Amino acid sequence: MQTDIDFQQFKKSVYEIVSQIPKGRVLTYGDIARLAGRPNHARFVGHLMGTVSHSRHLPCYRVVNAKGRLAPQWPKQKELLAAEGVKSTVDKQGRITLDLRCYRWQVFSNHPF
DNA sequence: AAATTGACGGTTA
DNA sequence: GTAACCGCCAATT
Numbered sequence: 001m002q003t004d005i006d007f008q009q010f011k012k013s014v015y016e017i018v019s020q021i022p023k024g025r026v027l028t029y030g031d032i033a034r035l036a037g038r039p040n041h042a043r044f045v046g047h048l049m050g051t052v053s054h055s056r057h058l059p060c061y062r063v064v065n066a067k068g069r070l071a072p073q074w075p076k077q078k079e080l081l082a083a084e085g086v087k088s089t090v091d092k093q094g095r096i097t098l099d100l101r102c103y104r105w106q107v108f109s110n111h112p113f
Numbered sequence: 114a115a116a117t118t119g120a121c122g123g124t125t126a
Numbered sequence: 127g128t129a130a131c132c133g134c135c136a137a138t139t
Contacts, residue, residue: 071120
């Protein structure tokens with residue numbers, strides 16, 4: 001049963017995990033949701049990143065979606081990542097993408113490749 | 114209280 | 127490779 005207490009705990013875990021992403025590495029929203037024990041909350045992780053980016057200082061710019069895309073409407077994210085050596089490209093539609101195979105933080109040591 | 118929204122993800126076309 | 131669709135679920139309207 002998902003009590004409010006559980007949910008606060010989940011949020012706390014999310015912050016903890018994001019704060020531990022190494023410089024020059026990234027995680028996906030889904031990765032963080034799974035690590036925090038709520039595999040179905042990837043969407044809410046994104047919501048959290050948006051709401052805390054102004055209040056807390058977490059490296060939320062190191063979080064991207066499952067395809068390696070950066071957050072829309074946040075040009076700054078590309079610069080912040082580039083400053084750590086993380087390269088990304090912009091396509092015709094303005095979507096910014098990085099290569100997860102290069103930069104994803106391998107917290108799941110049992111993950112293939 | 115009901116419907117819509119979204120920094121998501123996986124499947125399907 | 128892309129786009130559309132669906133399941134997800136707290137937050138917002």
